Each structure stands twice: as C-alpha cells, then as structure tokens.
Amino acid sequence: MISVTGxxxxxxxxxxxxxxxxxIPAGTLTALLGPSGxxxxxxxxxxxxxxxxDAGSIVIGGQDVTQVAPQKRGIGFVFQHYAAFxxxxxxxxxxxxxxxxxxxxxxxxxKVDDLLEIVGLDGFQHRYPAQLSGGQRQRMALARAxxxxxxxxxxxxxxxxxxxxxxxxxxxxLRRLHDEVHVTTVLVTHDQEEALDVAxxxxxxxxxxxxxxxxxxxxxxRPANDFVMSFxxxxxxxxxxxxxxxxxxxxxxRERAQSLDARVGGSPGVIEAVVERVVRLGFEVRVDLxxxxxxxxAAQVTRAEADALDLRVGETVYARATQxxxxxxxxxxxxx
Amino acid sequence: MKTSTATRLGLRTVALGYLVVLLAVPIVLILWxxxxxxxxxxxxxxxxPAAISALNLSLLIVAIVVPLNxxxxxxxxxxxxxxxxxxxxxxxxxxxLPFAVSPIVVGVSLILLWGAGxxxxxxxxxxFKVIFGLPGMVxxxxxxxxxxxxxxVEPVLHEIGTDQEQAAATxxxxxxxxxxxxxxxxxRWGLTYGVVLTVARALGEFGAVIMVSxxxxxxxQTLTLLVxxxxxxxxxxxxxxxxxxxxxxxxxxxxxxMTLLDRKRST
Ligand SMILES: Nc1ncnc2c1ncn2[C@@H]1O[C@H](COP(=O)(O)OP(=O)(O)O)[C@@H](O)[C@H]1O
Ligand SMILES: [Mg+2]
Numbered sequence: 100m101i102s103v104t105g106x107x108x109x110x111x112x113x114x115x116x117x118x119x120x121x122x123i124p125a126g127t128l129t130a131l132l133g134p135s136g137x138x139x140x141x142x143x144x145x146x147x148x149x150x151x152x153d154a155g156s157i158v159i160g161g162q163d164v165t166q167v168a169p170q171k172r173g174i175g176f177v178f179q180h181y182a183a184f185x186x187x188x189x190x191x192x193x194x195x196x197x198x199x200x201x202x203x204x205x206x207x208x209x210k211v212d213d214l215l216e217i218v219g220l221d222g223f224q225h226r227y228p229a230q231l232s233g234g235q236r237q238r239m240a241l242a243r244a245x246x247x248x249x250x251x252x253x254x255x256x257x258x259x260x261x262x263x264x265x266x267x268x269x270x271x272x273l274r275r276l277h278d279e280v281h282v283t284t285v286l287v288t289h290d291q292e293e294a295l296d297v298a299x300x301x302x303x304x305x306x307x308x309x310x311x312x313x314x315x316x317x318x319x320x321r322p323a324n325d326f327v328m329s330f331x332x333x334x335x336x337x338x339x340x341x342x343x344x345x346x347x348x349x350x351x352x353r354e355r356a357q358s359l360d361a362r363v364g365g366s367p368g369v370i371e372a373v374v375e376r377v378v379r380l381g382f383e384v385r386v387d388l389x390x391x392x393x394x395x396x397a398a399q400v401t402r403a404e405a406d407a408l409d410l411r412v413g414e415t416v417y418a419r420a421t422q423x424x425x426x427x428x429x430x431x432x433x434x435x
Numbered sequence: 436m437k438t439s440t441a442t443r444l445g446l447r448t449v450a451l452g453y454l455v456v457l458l459a460v461p462i463v464l465i466l467w468x469x470x471x472x473x474x475x476x477x478x479x480x481x482x483x484p485a486a487i488s489a490l491n492l493s494l495l496i497v498a499i500v501v502p503l504n505x506x507x508x509x510x511x512x513x514x515x516x517x518x519x520x521x522x523x524x525x526x527x528x529x530x531x532l533p534f535a536v537s538p539i540v541v542g543v544s545l546i547l548l549w550g551a552g553x554x555x556x557x558x559x560x561x562x563f564k565v566i567f568g569l570p571g572m573v574x575x576x577x578x579x580x581x582x583x584x585x586x587x588v589e590p591v592l593h594e595i596g597t598d599q600e601q602a603a604a605t606x607x608x609x610x611x612x613x614x615x616x617x618x619x620x621x622x623r624w625g626l627t628y629g630v631v632l633t634v635a636r637a638l639g640e641f642g643a644v645i646m647v648s649x650x651x652x653x654x655x656q657t658l659t660l661l662v663x664x665x666x667x668x669x670x671x672x673x674x675x676x677x678x679x680x681x682x683x684x685x686x687x688x689x690x691x692x693m694t695l696l697d698r699k700r701s702t
Contacts, residue, residue, distance in 0.1 A: 149601050169604045176605040182598035186620040195616075196606035240602075247606055 133304030175244030508584025542646025587629035
C-alpha cells in the first residue's frame with residue numbers, strides 16, 4: 100500500500116504536483132496516466148525518494164518515508180532509458196543490489212539466474228548491456244529492480260523507448276509477471292491503451308492534479324469529466340457533446356433515428372450528416388462525417404452494420420448517441 | 436562540389452608537407468643527431484648523475500601532480516556538471532586559465548605569491564621552501580596541468596547523465612558506493628585520457644618551472660631544464676640532444692599507452 104497525501108512540488112513557480120492525494124492498494128498494478136508534462140514522473144520519483152516534495156507525505160507499507168532516502172524505501176525503480184550499468188555484465192547488473200547488501204556470492208548467483216529465467220534472459224549472463232536489444236535491456240532492468248525484493252515496483256514509461264510491437268509484447272509480459280509475483284506496481288505511461296491493457300487501476304493526471312482514479316472500465320464508461328473522457332479512448336463531438344465513436348448509431352431514415360432517440364433523455368438529438376469517408380479497419384468501420392452545422396466527427400460501426408447501411412461518400416445519414424455522459428440506454432442499440 | 440584529382444593530390448601534398456616540415460623533421464633530426472653517435476654515446480650521456488637526477492625529479496613531479504589532479508579534477512568536474520551553485524560560470528572560466536596564461540607568467544606570479552616578501556612567503560620562515568624548491572615546481576606544474584582532467588571528464592559526466600547513479604541509489608547503494616562502483620568506471624576513459632595529457636604536459640613543462648627552480652644540476656633540474664642548461668650554459672649540444680631524446684621517449688611511451696587504451700576502448 101502506498102499513500103500519497105497532499106503532495107506538492109514546484110519548479111520555480113511552476114507547480115509540477117498540485118496537492119496530489121492518492122492511495123495505491125497493495126498488490127495492485129496501478130497506472131499513472133496523463134499527457135506529457137502532467138507530473139507523472141515527478142509523482143513517481145517522489146514516491147521513490149529521487150525527488151523531494153515541497154509539502155505532503157508519502158507512506159509505503161505503513162511507514163512514513165517522506166524523509167527517508169531512496170536507498171531505504173524498499174523500492175525497485177525502472178527508468179525509461181533503462182539506466183543499465185554499461186560497464187557491467189547482465190549478471191552484475193542484476194546482482195548489483197544484492198552485492199550492495201553483501202549477500203554471499205552463491206546466493207547472488209542463484210537469485211540472478213532465477214530472475215533471468217523469469218524475465219527470459221537466461222543464457223545472457225555474460226553479455227554487456229550494449230549487446231542487448233532495447234526490450235532485453237528493459238527486462239534486465241526489471242530483473243535488477245526485482246532482485247532486491249522491493250515492497251513496491253515503480254516503472255517510469257518503461258516501454259516508451261521501444262517500438263510498437265515490442266511494447267505490446269512487453270506489457271502483456273509485465274501483466275503476467277505481475278500476476279505471478281504480486282508486487283505492488285506503479286506504472287507511468289502517457290499511452291491510454293497501455294494503461295487500459297495492463298492496469299488494475301488507473302489514476303489520470305493532468306497539470307499536476309489527479310483527475311480521476313478507478314478501474315479501467317469505470318474510467319472508460321463513467322469518466323468524471325471531459326478531460327478523462329477524451330484522454331481515455333477516442334471521442335467524437337456530436338451536437339456539442341462528447342461521445343465515443345462506437346456509441347454513435349447511424350440511420351438511413353430520420354424517423355427511425357428519432358423514434359429510437361426519443362427514449363433517451365438529454366441526448367444530443369438526431370444529427371443530420373454527410374458521409375465524407377468510409378474506412379474499413381478490419382472488423383470495424385470508421386465513418387467520417389460532417390454535420391449540417393459543419394462540425395466533423397467520426398462514428399465507429401461494425402462491418403455488418405456498415406454493410407447493411409451500404410454507405411457511400413456524399414450520402415446523408417442520421418446520427419444519434421446511444422451512450423454518453425448524459426445518455427443512458429438500457430437495451431442495446433440496434434442500428435438501422 | 437567535385438574536386439579534380441589534381442587538386443586533391445595537390446591539397447594532400449601541401450597538408451602532408453606541412454606536417455612533415457613542422458612536426459616530423461625537427462623530431463627526426465634530433466633523433467638522428469643523437470643516435471648518429473651510436474647508442475653507447477647516448478646511454479652514456481643520459482646516465483650521468485645530473486641526467487639521472489633530472490629524470491628522477493621529472494618523474495617525481497609527475498607522481499605527485501597526477502594523483503592531485505585526478506582527485507581535484509574529478510571533484511571539480513562533478514561539481515561543474517552536477518552542482519547547482521552560484522559562481523559556476525566563474526569556476527568554468529578559472530579552470531581554463533592555465534590554457535590562456537603563458538607558463539612564464541605563471542612562474543612569475545608564483546614567485547610573487549610564495550617568494551620572500553610574497554603574501555604567502557611566510558611559509559619559508561617555517562622551513563617550507565616553496566620557491567627554488569620542489570614544492571614550487573610541483574605547484575607550477577599543477578597550475579599548468581589543472582584543466583586536463585577536468586576538461587576530459589566533464590563531457591563524459593554529461594553524457595552518462597544521472598540515471599545510472601539514481602538506479603544505484605534505488606538499489607541501496609550509498610553515495611560512496613555509487614561513486615566507486617558506477618560513476619568512476621563510467622568516466623574511466625575520460626579520466627585516463629586526462630591523466631595521459633597531464634603526464635605529457637607535466638614532463639614537458641618548462642616556462643613555469645624554470646622560474647621557480649633553483650636549477651642546480653643534479654639537484655633541482657627537471658629533464659626540460661637539463662636540456663636547456665646543457666645547451667645554453669654548457670654548450671654541450673650533444674648532451675642536450677640526448678636529454679631531449681630521452682624526454683621524447685617518455686612522451687612516446689605515454690602516447691603509445693594512450694593509443695593502446697584508446698583501441699581497447701573502441702573494441
Ligand atoms: N528538474 C526540473 N526542473 C524544472 N522543471 C521540471 C523538472 N522536472 C520536471 N519539470 C517540469 O515539471 C512538469 C512535470 O514533469 P514530469 O513529471 O516529468 O511530467 P511527465 O512525466 O508527466 O511527462 C513538466 O512541465 C516539466 O517541465
Ligand atoms: Mg515522464
């Protein structure tokens with residue numbers, strides 16, 4: 100369990116953390132999600148003790164560590180750019196924390212081998228970081244952080260420097276690793292997909308403040324405000340309201356659209372729009388539209404719906420929201 | 436732009452000729468003059484008591500100057516790169532001072548400071564002879580070699596950043612452990628290069644040292660002073676050539692060591 104209470108941190112007169120209070124339950128994988136510059140790293144580094152708070156307190160596992168040095172906080176930290184010890188072999192990198200703790204050589208070797216096996220780097224013991232790929236280096240860094248049995252594992256955009264494929268693989272791998280070792284983990288990311296994919300809980304940061312904390316489903320379905328809504332997943336602006344593109348139904352007939360829409364209170368109503376483009380993205384189809392007000396938005400429909408509608412560029416359709424902050428519809432919307 | 440073959444060859448010849456005339460010819464000439472008399476003559480000339488004493492003194496000065504410059508150079512570089520203090524700009528400028536100031540000026544100002552009647556001249560009455568003694572030569576050499584370690588280590592420190600040190604801290608390493616196990620190994624090539632430059636310069640320094648040395652043969656002459664006194668005072672040109680060759684030999688050994696280390700670094 101990590102508790103951050105009333106954390107403040109300023110650089111000059113710029114507030115990087117502005118009264119942040121956050122509880123991270125033991126054993127969870129929590130993502131700190133926010134745009135670049137929102138204070139995610141500052142918060143994470145403050146938890147680690149690499150940054151000193153101007154005000155507020157940090158409690159890890161029941162112990163107030165606000166004034167405790169990073170060496171004694173019982174943390175493992177993984178940096179975006181690996182922070183590999185370049186002059187040491189993989190084995191010495193991973194064993195560093197244990198050798199600082201003066202553990203017997205045999206014990207260190209055994210533990211390092213075990214960890215390398217877990218992170219899939221068995222057989223790489225004698226390589227140097229320069230001889231590893233980015234993904235391998237980051238897994239080595241993870242093993243190194245885990246070697247000292249940290250109470251909490253802190254990861255600052257650990258996959259940020261890797262290419263998309265490796266990134267997706269590694270985060271799946273991190274999720275499985277977390278399910279195995281259950282160490283309380285905080286993952287900083289600016290990638291909402293990554294947060295939705297791996298985290299049990301997500302804390303959304305914006306301009307040094309926490310906007311909302313919750314599990315991924317809650318945040319996605321019940322965003323507390325427009326910022327959270329637009330940061331988690333894509334949004335369309337329909338009749339002045341933010342709606343998810345897949346929560347837009349398209350109809351050929353205005354009457355049909357209105358009759359279905361009438362059952363929904365506070366919806367933006369039926370919007371007449373012209374099809375500008377139809378993009379097939381595998382199973383889904385994105386329809387780019389322009390409302391009669393001139394506003395552009397995109398709707399996401401299934402392939403079956405798109406086929407049934409038989410949309411052509413330049414044709415007129417009627418759009419309505421089936422879900423949204425102010426829209427609640429009990430029965431699933433049937434298009435057409 | 437495309438240069439014709441003739442132009443290219445011409446440019447190369449000029450560049451090569453420039454290097455040969457300016458650098459190679461004088462050195463080869465000295466070597467030739469020295470070894471032309473036979474290896475025996477050379478050895479005899481560098482085995483006189485005065486020559487051996489000069490060699491020892493030069494090496495002694497190097498042995499004192501290098502560790503001091505390593506310690507202060509690394510500390511200064513760390514302060515300049517990692518420190519956030521007032522007057523950093525001033526320190527930056529001061530570090531380069533030895534590059535800007537002529538060594539002879541250094542010698543004169545040292546006499547002014549440490550000599551009889553100088554601000555710190557009082558130490559002489561306490562039996563600590565700076566000017567015309569070994570301390571003076573050491574201080575003069577320290578002064579002229581001060582920038583090398585700082586300036587070689589500084590960019591390496593910049594390049595490695597603080598990530599590795601912070602990682603070490605989160606893994607439980609104290610500042611001292613982090614310095615010895617992470618920072619020092621990371622800057623070792625820059626430091627080595629700085630040391631090599633310091634050695635070469637310390638061996639070769641003349642202007643500052645001649646001002647503060649009493650210059651007695653066999654007592655307070657470094658190798659450079661020996662070359663000078665043999666040539667100017669003793670009119671022993673051959674002896675001067677031989678001492679110069681010895682000096683060059685030391686420089687070549689230093690350079691070779693550096694090249695070897697450099698090669699090791701790039702593999
Ligand atoms: N050492 C620093 N000095 C000055 N400003 C900083 C420093 N570190 C971070 N900041 C500022 O604080 C804000 C938050 O930074 P950071 O926590 O790194 O954001 P994030 O990780 O969310 O991208 C940014 O605007 C950044 O410019
Ligand atoms: Mg960051």
